Amino acid sequence: MAAKIIAKEVRKIYDTPQGEVIALQHFDLEVEEGEFVCIVGPSGCGKSTFLRILAGLEDQTAGQVTIIPGKEPGKPLNNVVFQEYAIFPWKTVIDNVAFGLEMHGMPKQKRLQIARRWLERVGLGRFAQYYPHQISGGMKQRVSIARALANDPEVLLMDEPLGALDAQTRAVLQEELLRIWEETRKTVVYITHSIEEAVLLGDRVFLMTAHPGVNKATFDVDIPRPRTLATQSSREFRQLTLAIWELLKDEVMRAMEAQR
């Protein structure tokens, strides 16, 4: 397997009126092609910052971040599923999903056809002509996921996509993500604050330290696929989440101390 994402010694310093904020320090990460990697860490440790750097939406202060292009020319390198959905309120559901394709100049008929197929796959076929304010939060996040998948990027970057949803909706979407990922096998970097979610979805779990973010430990998730929600009741699942929690606990404590 070839490496798809390489991040070495990444550092990010925000220059604010209150002084410099070190968001990331000595951050290393390597993701292989077709791998599903989860990043877990206490709030404010720089997870979103790293993802934005990876997506090219922000520049790192120092270090190297690369996504290695695939063989297909013209394929977008990465697309982000944002923490805040970020689907456009002024576009219908289907136009939102077709957005990336439209930006690349795909003709209308073709892009709507692809968008419709992805809407069907996330169970929103009936809502194609709705506007975002007419659908629920869970549906909005599905639109956001469909928008990224329809654009078919080399790498999918997801920033706590299910963080704002209620427990039931989250469970349903987790299963959907598992199913879709097992069909597409895309390279995914997935940020979450839930250890259970990370272990359920990921091939590997990266643990980040509190402020400034450094990667503290990596766990391989050897639970066989296909996984379902029932996987969560297996013994190896519980052992792994517990082990991660033991390490994360200190960091959360430290983060809370620091915020006081």
Place this chain on the structure above:
Amino acid sequence: MKKQISWQTLALILASLVLFNGVMLFAHLWQNHWWLGVAVNAALLVALVEYVGRWIPGRFQRIYDLVLAIGFPILLLLVWETMARNNILNPRWFPPPSRIAVALWQLSTQVDKFSHTSLWGRPWLIPQRFLSQGWPGVVALFAEGHVWVTLMRVFVGFVLGAIPGIFVGMLMGMNRTIRTMLDTTMSAVYVLPKIAIFPIVMLMFANPFGEGPKIAVVAISAFFLVAINTMTGVRDIDPVYIQAARNYGANRWQLFRHVIFPGALPVIFAGMRLALGTALIVIVAIEFIRAKKGVGFLTFYYWEVMVTEKMYAGLFVIMFLGVILTYGLQRLERRIMPWR
């Protein structure tokens, strides 16, 4: 979900209304305690309307709202009518609405001596004019009416101000340097009453008494309101939308067309609503002081010659224009922004 009717409460409210007004009337309290009468009657009226409103089933709620919205001004007019007829209000300064209506009819159907046209022009000449001069003749017939003159000034001025306003506001919203350079100046000029620059604007035109300066002042008023609101609209767009657009490969033009413009549109429209209202205010003020045509001119003229019912007729036409223009803009807003 209909609530139980309580006839007792309803009867109580009605009885209070009758009783209170009876006492006020027979004890001659209106003369010196009219404020008390107005306050109590208003309170009882609201109580009555709200109580009745509770029994209105949901599907008739909108009709009921409409009845209230139209019924209240009619009630006010009725009160005015009675008071003017009974000399409680001096009919010389506050002629009863029925006489204002007659004046409005006269203004619409008769030409006045000084402008040789009516409020709406002389539509009764249309067939004859069409036969002799064709379409241009018909257009000229319309253009001479006071209402159309005012509307034309408002509309042309508004469009001439709003379009550059949107353009400059966009630039200010998107470019920090332009914003920093223009912001103070814009805020300073914005508060200036635009009517105050009318004399100067007159001097800038070859024909100071023509349409040019009037339209220009309307345009200037609209420009600042629209520009400032457009800038706010652009700046208030959540940066996450811009990040998303960039992440999905939008170039500069696409970013503008798919994110910044639609994202700012609600605030742009808010600005245009303000600008349209202001345009009407400004044009009426200008027509008061310097114009030979227009509803504002007509209103002020009849004030000067003390034909107050015609003056009021003019005021009502101005209010009517305001309502129509705002309604039109709202319709446009719903057409252009179906996502709201």
